[in-house]
Amino acid sequence: MHYCAGLVILLFGCIICHNIEGFDDSILYDISWVSKDNNKPEYANLEYMIVTSSQKEKYKCMLPHIQEKEPNVSNSYDGPTPLELISPLFTQTACSFRLESYWTYEVCHGRFVRQYHEDREGKKVKIQEYILGKWEKNQYSTLLEQQKNLEIDKVPVKKVDGVSLPYFEITMGNGTLCELNQNKPRETKVLYLCYAHGKHEIYSLKEISTCVYEIIVLSPLLCAHPKYKPQESGEHSIDCMPLDDSPTKPRELLKIKAESNKFRRKADMDRIRLEFHPIDLNRKEETTPSKTPLDVSPVESFLAGKTCLNGGTGWWSYEFCYGKSVEQYHLHKDGSKISIKLGYFDKSKHLQWLSLHPHKKPKPVGQRTQLSHFYSGGDVCDKTGKPRQTEVKLKCSQNAKTSAVSLYLLEPRYCEYILGVESPLICKILDLADENGLIENVAENDIANEDSTVTIIRV
Template sequence: MRYLCFLSVCAFGIASCIEHDFKGFDDTILFGINWPGNPETLENLVEGDVNKPQLQNKEILKVTTSNKEKYECHIPELQTKESGGIEEYDGPSPINLLKPLFAQKICSYRLESYWSYEVCHGRYIRQYHEEREGKQVKTQEYYLGHWSPEKQTKLEAEIQALQETKATPKTTKVEGLTLPYVEMAMDDGTVCDLSGKPRMTKVLYVCYAHGKHEVYSFKETATCEYEIIILSPLLCDHPQFKPKDVSELAIDCLPVGDAPKKPRSLLKMEVDSLRFHHQTIKFLNNDGETHLKFELHPLNEAEDATDDPPKVTQALDKPPPVVLDDSPVRAFLNGENCLNGGTGWWKYEFCYGKHVVQYHVDRAGEKTTLLLGKFDEQAHLDWIRENKGKAPKPVEHRTSVSHFYSGGDVCDKTGKPRQTEVKLKCLENSSSPAQVSLYLLEPRTCHYILGVESPLICDILPLADENGLIKSPKLNATKQEAVVENEVDDNNKDEKDEIVPKFGND
C-alpha cells in the first residue's frame, strides 16, 4: 500500500508538472519509472551522465516516501513527433484512397442479437431483421443513410481545402489508440418516427493494416443518428493517417542523501511476489523422455531485502524450449470461463460444453433468461450424422468447427425446444490473443447460430475428431510435460515429482 501511495503522488506530480493543460492526462502517453541509483556512481543514464546539459534541463519532481526516503525524479520533455513523410507525400487524398472500396461495391456486415447492419461502402447503410416461416421470409428494415456522387464530389473538395491549409484531421479512439479518420455523413435515410426527420449516419474510416473494411463499432449517438467506425487498410498508405508509434518515456528517480536505490516498500513488494515463485528449471531424462522440471523454493522470512530482487537461476546449458501457456484455453474448454456478448436488448452467455443462454437485465436488476440449448454428446453425434456438411473439414483446410446445443426452453411460436449451432472459428491477425467476438443469428424461428471467433480457437481446431469433439486435447507442440516439484522446506529431502498435464480437467 505504501508503494501504491508513492506512485499515486508521483503520477499526480507528473501530470501537473508536464504541462498546464489536459495533455498531462493523455492516456496514450506512457511512462516507465527507472531507479538508476546514486548519481555519483551512475554511468549509464538514459540520456547520459548527470552533468550533461540534457539531464540538467529536465524538470525535476521531488518526492518523499512514507519511510522518509527522498528522491529526485527527472521528468522527460514531451515532444510531439510529426508523422514522417507528410511534407514529401504527393499521393492520392484520403478520400481518393477509399475509392477502390466504393467502386467494387463492397458491403460489410455487423450481426447482433436481433438487428443486422449492412454497410455498403459509398452507397447506403441498412438495418434489418429477417424472420423465416417455412419458405416465407419477412423482412423488417430501415435505411440509416445514403451516399451519392454529388456528396462524394463535395467531400473531395472539402478534404482538398483542408490539405491545402495543412489542417490536422479529426481523431477518434480505437482500442486506446488515437486515430485520424475520414468522415462520410450519409443522410436521407428512412424517416424516424420519434424525430420526424430522416435517419443519418456518420461513417468514420480509420487506418488498420490488418483490416478488411469491417465494422469495428456501431452506436446511436442521438435519436435516429448513428456513428459507425470502419477499419480499412487503404488509409494506411497516407502518412497522416498511420497510427503514431507508442513509445514509453523514461522517468529516472535518483536517491537523495542516504536513501536506497529503490524505496524499501517497493523492494518488499517485489520480494513478496517472488517468495513462492523462485524457480529452477532443468531437464529430466531418466525415462528417455524430455521433460521440464520446475522447483519451487520458498524464501526465508528473515531474509533481508536487497537492492535488487532475487534472480531466477537456470540449471541449463542452453535455453529450454518454449512452453505454451494454455491456461486460458483450458479454462475455456473446461467451461470455467464463460463468454458473454451482445449489445442490443438481449445479451447471451456461452459456456463451452454446457449451455447457451440469452438474457436481459432490466433497470431494477431483474434478469430474464432463455435457455437456447445445452450440450449433449449423443444429440450432437445424431445431428452430425443428419448434417454431414457440419462435420469438420480436414485439418489442413479447417478454419472452424460446429457443435450442437439442444433441449433449450420451449419456443412459443413452434412449440418445440430451442436449439443452437455453436460455430467455433479461428481468428487470425488479432491484436490480442484474448480477443473474443460473438454474434447470434436466427435463420429460423427459435433455431440459432452462435458464432464464436477468437485466437484461442486456433489452438484447439486441429484437436477435433471426425465429429468435431475435443476429448483429450494436449496443446504442447513440443510434447513436453511440466513437472512441478514442491519442497516442504529448505532441508535436503527426497524429491517427489508430480506430473501436471498441460491440458485437461485439473
C-alpha cells in the first residue's frame, strides 16, 4: 500500500509543522511497517523521527535521502512520431480480438473496428455485425503532417488500474448508422498505451456515449517514445518500527484497511444481494401498538412487480419489472434519461408464444430449473420495422453463499432479446408456476419459508 506524506500527518498528527510551507506533494513515499528485530545496518546513516499515533502508539521512522530529479531528456527527442511508431500495425494488417459472452469485437488496426455474432443453424452461418468505425485512407497522411508540425508538449493520460498512463489516440468514424443517435454513424476512439509486455491486445472496450466507443490497446511499439513511457512513481521508502509495546502497524490503520476491503467486496454494482436471516420460532411477537409490522415478503413484492431488478455495465443499464416490462436505459449526469422499451408482458401473447414454442413450457413440478416468459410490444426497431421483444429466463441458482440476483442481456437477433435472471429467489417460486409458467394469486404463506425471511439490499 502506498502513502504520501499527508497520510503520515493524518495518522500521527503534524510532526513537522514548522516546515509545512515547503512541503512538496509531488514526492511520494512508500511506508513499510517493520518489526523491532528488522534493524538494518544502513539505518545508522539515516535521520529519523519519533512519531506517536492517536492511540499513543510510538514508532521510529527512518527518513530516506532524497535526491533531486534528473532533467527530463525527452524534450530533446527527435525520433519517429507516435503515429509512425504504431504504423507497423497498419502495414501488417494486424487485428486484435476481444471475446465476450455474446459479441466478438475485432480491431483491425488502420482499417476498421467490428462487432459481430455468428449464429449457426446446421450448415448455415448467419452473421450479425456492426462496423463501429473505419480508418480512412487519407487519414494517416493528414494526421502525420499535423504531428510533424506540432510539438508534443503535454501528452494526455488515462487511468488504468489506478495508474495514470500516457496514450496516443486515433479516431475511426463512418461506422454503421445508429438508430439511437439520430442515424449518425458509429464512431470509435482507439487509445494506444505503452506496455512493454503487450501484444497489441484489447485491454478494455466500452460505450462512452450513444454509439461512441472507446477501446484501449496495449502495445510495446509506443514505448520507444520517452513521452509515452509510464511515468516513474518517484516513491521513497520510509521504514517505521514499533517502540515499547506498540503493535507492528497502528490499530487505526488496520481498521481503515479492513473498512476499505469491506467496501471493495460490496462494489459489484450489477447485483442485488439477498440476505437470508433465520427466524427465532420461540421469539414472541411484538405487541406494542406503536410499532409497525415488518414486510416479510419481498418475494411477493417482486411477483407483484413492485420490486424491479436493475443491472448492466457501461453505457446501457436495464430494468426488469416482473409481469410488467423490460427496459433499456441510460441516465445522463444532468438527470435526463434515454429509454428503450424492450417489451411488455401480455398474458394472451405469452400463451400464443408458448403454443408456437412448446419446448419453452416448464417441466413437471420437481424437475424445473427455470421458467421462460415472453415480453412483447416494445419500441419499434428501425432495423426490422417490428416492435422489440424479450424472452425472460428465470433460472434457479443454488449458490446460496452469494444469495445474489444476476442479470445478463443478449441480442441473438436484431431487436429480439434474452434477459437472464438467476437467483436463489427463483428457486422459491419454480414449483408455484402453472403449466404455462405463470405464477398467479399466490398467497404470502405459499412463498415464505417457515424458518427464514429474505431481505433485498441494493448495492
